Amino acid sequence: MPIKIAIIGAGGMAAYHAKGFREAGAEIVALADVNQAAAEKAAAKHGIPRVFSDVAEMLRAVPELDAVSIIVPNKFHAPLALQALKAGKHVFCEKPPALSAKEMAALKAAGEKAKRTLMFNFNNRARPESYAMMEYIAQGAVGTINTCQAKWIRRAGIPGFGGWFTTKALSGGGPLIDLLHMIDLGLHFMGYPEPAHVLARTYKDNIDNKAFKGPWGIPDVAKGVTDVEAAAHGFVTFKTGQSMSFAVSWAELNHREEVSVTFQGTKAGGLVRRLFGTDGIDATALDACQLYSLENGRHVNRDIIVPADETMGRVRSATNFIRVLEGTEKPLNTPDQALSLMKIIDGAYKSAATGKPVAL
Numbered sequence: 074m075p076i077k078i079a080i081i082g083a084g085g086m087a088a089y090h091a092k093g094f095r096e097a098g099a100e101i102v103a104l105a106d107v108n109q110a111a112a113e114k115a116a117a118k119h120g121i122p123r124v125f126s127d128v129a130e131m132l133r134a135v136p137e138l139d140a141v142s143i144i145v146p147n148k149f150h151a152p153l154a155l156q157a158l159k160a161g162k163h164v165f166c167e168k169p170p171a172l173s174a175k176e177m178a179a180l181k182a183a184g185e186k187a188k189r190t191l192m193f194n195f196n197n198r199a200r201p202e203s204y205a206m207m208e209y210i211a212q213g214a215v216g217t218i219n220t221c222q223a224k225w226i227r228r229a230g231i232p233g234f235g236g237w238f239t240t241k242a243l244s245g246g247g248p249l250i251d252l253l254h255m256i257d258l259g260l261h262f263m264g265y266p267e268p269a270h271v272l273a274r275t276y277k278d279n280i281d282n283k284a285f286k287g288p289w290g291i292p293d294v295a296k297g298v299t300d301v302e303a304a305a306h307g308f309v310t311f312k313t314g315q316s317m318s319f320a321v322s323w324a325e326l327n328h329r330e331e332v333s334v335t336f337q338g339t340k341a342g343g344l345v346r347r348l349f350g351t352d353g354i355d356a357t358a359l360d361a362c363q364l365y366s367l368e369n370g371r372h373v374n375r376d377i378i379v380p381a382d383e384t385m386g387r388v389r390s391a392t393n394f395i396r397v398l399e400g401t402e403k404p405l406n407t408p409d410q411a412l413s414l415m416k417i418i419d420g421a422y423k424s425a426a427t428g429k430p431v432a433l
């Protein structure tokens with residue numbers, strides 16, 4: 074029997090979720106969105122038979138559902154995930170996992186109580202580069218990663234003005250919580266060590282400057298709220314002695330959009346990077362996956378060649394979720410890791426607000 078799944082949220086990511094679920098053999102039986110017209114349009118586009126404008130009604134009307142995927146504005150991630158877990162469904166939720174560590178802790182507890190799988194779409198872990206790098210790390214080729222630098226720097230990438238992305242109450246914050254992918258990927262490579270302290274600064278420059286708008290995102294809302302940061306920079310220490318610096322922005326004067334994790338291990342250093350094209354989405358993006366080592370007394374740089382993945386792991390990540398439910402793959406992420414990540418994000422916002430380091 075194929076896994077039966079429903080998608081909640083008719084936004085752009087639904088296409089990747091649908092493709093990944095189907096590639097793994099799942100059946101997408103329903104789509105729910107509070108906007109009935111958007112739900113109908115997306116369901117028709119993706120060939121999904123049943124449409125709902127109310128999630129509770131869908132959970133009642135489709136009892137055979139095994140799982141849901143949640144692709145809605147950040148504020149609704151935790152409430153919808155809780156609702157689905159309570160109804161006995163497995164959950165695959167878009168990033169960020171929740172608005173705060175407190176919400177994430179409640180989600181983790183609910184998943185354990187319901188004995189259901191709870192995973193998040195940290196799709197960058199599912200990129201071919203990340204899988205390749207994790208093989209080297211697992212084989213011991215890298216040694217202990219002492220430190221790493223996680224970056225997602227956008228020159229002009231504000232995802233719309235005044236909509237939910239720029240309203241802290243709806244999004245949880247700006248690029249720090251939105252572009253948390255590289256912090257997560259760095260932690261993944263490092264073995265998700267337990268964080269000790271974080272020190273961070275956020276910057277609001279140009280957050281309302283239309284010249285810094287991204288080529289995608291959601292429509293502007295004329296009298297909407299814009300109360301989030303445009304950039305965040307910080308440093309995290311871990312109880313293991315490891316450390317990480319991070320830089321994330323929607324609007325910073327950088328050469329081009331850089332999405333990367335660089336690390337320094339005791340046996341080898343490494344890099345996984347995408348340099349986007351001039352408009353953020355064009356075909357001139359450059360991907361790199363490299364290892365730096367000392368072999369036979371000589372310094373060696375190696376390029377690891379992997380298939381190009383324009384989707385940045387978004388399809389593969391959805392495939393992983395279904396295979397986890399079927400028991401044929403290990404989960405790419407766990408609720409414990411999501412909680413650790415949310416503690417770092419919370420701590421970074423607190424540090425930026427107080428101007429002091431925060432113990433985690």
Ligand SMILES: NC(=O)c1ccc[n+]([C@@H]2O[C@H](COP(=O)([O-])OP(=O)(O)OC[C@H]3O[C@@H](n4cnc5c(N)ncnc54)[C@H](O)[C@@H]3O)[C@@H](O)[C@H]2O)c1
Nearest residue numbers: 082083084085106107108111144145146147149167168169
């Ligand atoms: N992993 C990635 O690469 C990636 C990329 C883009 C967006 N995202 C995430 O996807 C999520 C959605 O982003 P988006 O850009 O599609 O947003 P969006 O605003 O375009 O679409 C969200 C949809 O959710 C619906 N919705 C809102 N509240 C709802 C509720 N309570 N119940 C059901 N439906 C509801 C809206 O009507 C809308 O159709 C966000 O959490 C975002 O962080 C992830």
